[in-house]
Amino acid sequence: MSQDFARRIAGLEQTIWRDVGHEFNIGSPKQLGEVLFEKLQLPGGKKGKTGAYGTDASILEQVSPLHPVPARVLEWRQLTKLKSTYADALDDNIDSKTGRVHTSFALAATATGRFSSSEPNIQNIPIRTEEGRKIRRAFVAEPGHLLLSADYSQIELRLAAHVADIPELNAAFQQGVDIHALTASEVFGVPLEKMDPQTRRRAKAINFGIIYGISAFGLGNQIGVPQSEAAEYIRAYFERFPAIRAYMERIKTDARRTGYVETIFGRKCFIPGIRDPNPARRAGAERQAINAPLQGSAADIIKRAMGRLPAALERAGLKARMLLQVHDELLFEAPEAEVEATAQLVKDIMEGACAPRCEVSVPLVVETGWARSWDQAH
C-alpha cells in the first residue's frame, strides 16, 4: 500500500508542478499559499495572526471550481497522510516479538475522562473515505478468528435527552424513531413522510451542535448557511425543545459557581476558563461545560462495561479477547464458532453498564458486527 501511495503521490506531484509551471514543496503551507493566491491569483486572502494564507481543505474546496490545482492538492494531501501517518507508521510499529501493533492507552489524560491512544494512535484509523478504508482493511483477525465490533448508537445525544430531561426526545429514543428526522420535522416543519436527505442532514448537524454547546457561527459553518440563518434554526430548536436551553443555562450557572461540572456518576470535570473576563474565552469554556458531562458520562459508561467484560466472558466460557476501545466502540477478537454468543454477551453488558449506580431515561443501544477485517466488521 505504501508503494502504491508513493507512485500516485509522485504522479500528482508532476501534474501539479506542470500546471503551476515550476517545482515547489506542496507540503509547505507557505509555498502552497504563495503559488495559489499570488502566482495563480486565486481568491483567498490572508488569515490568522501569522499573516499566512489559509490553505486547509475547506478553502481548497471553495476555489477548486476555478482551477485544476486545488483538487489535485487535496488528493495529494489525502495520499501523503495515508502513507506517512498510517501505512508507513503502522508498519514501523509492528512489535517484533508478537507480530502485532500494540498501542498505549492513557487512562487519565483527557479533560473529559476519555482514553487517549498513542504510539501509534489507533483511535484515528481512517474509515470515512474509500481510500482510508483500505488502511482499516489491514486490521484482521488471526486464522480461525473474527473481529467483533460493538458500538454505542448515538450515546451522547441519548445522554443529552436524559440529563436535560427532554420529554419528546426521551419518548423518541424509547420508540426507536429516527432522531435526526424527528429533529428535522420539528425544527423545519417538514412532515416525517416528506423528509428529504438535505433537511435531515441539517438537523443532524444541529444535534451535533447541541452536544458541542451550539453556536450560530459553528453551525452555519458546518452546514454552509449564513450565521443569521443558523441562528434562526437554533431559535426554532430551543422553542421546540425548551428543556435543552434550561439545561444549558443551569450547567453554565453551576460551572460558574463551583468551577466544575459532573458526569452522571458524579465524576468532576473542571472548567478552568469559566470565569474568564474575556468573553470569547468564557464562551469557549461554557461550551466545554455543556459538552463535558455528555462526553464524560459516555466515557464512564464504556469504562464500566470494559471493567465487567473480561470476567463476564470468562464466566460464559468464551475465549474472546478485548483488543481496542475507540470512545464508543469496543473491538474483540473471537473464535469463529463463538462470535455470535460473544456478540450477544458484549451487547448485554454494554447496554446494561449504567446499572446499578445510575438509571437513564433512554435506552442505550449497542450495534454489533463481525468479519475478518475491522473495516468489514462495521
Next chain:
DNA sequence: ACTATCACG
C-alpha cells in the same frame, strides 16, 4: 517549540 493540517469519535 510552535503552527498548520488532517485522521478519528
Next chain:
DNA sequence: ACGTACGTGATAGTA
C-alpha cells in the same frame, strides 16, 4: 464585545 462548534494525536514545515 469577542472568536468559535466538543475531545484527541501524528506529521511536516517553519521560526
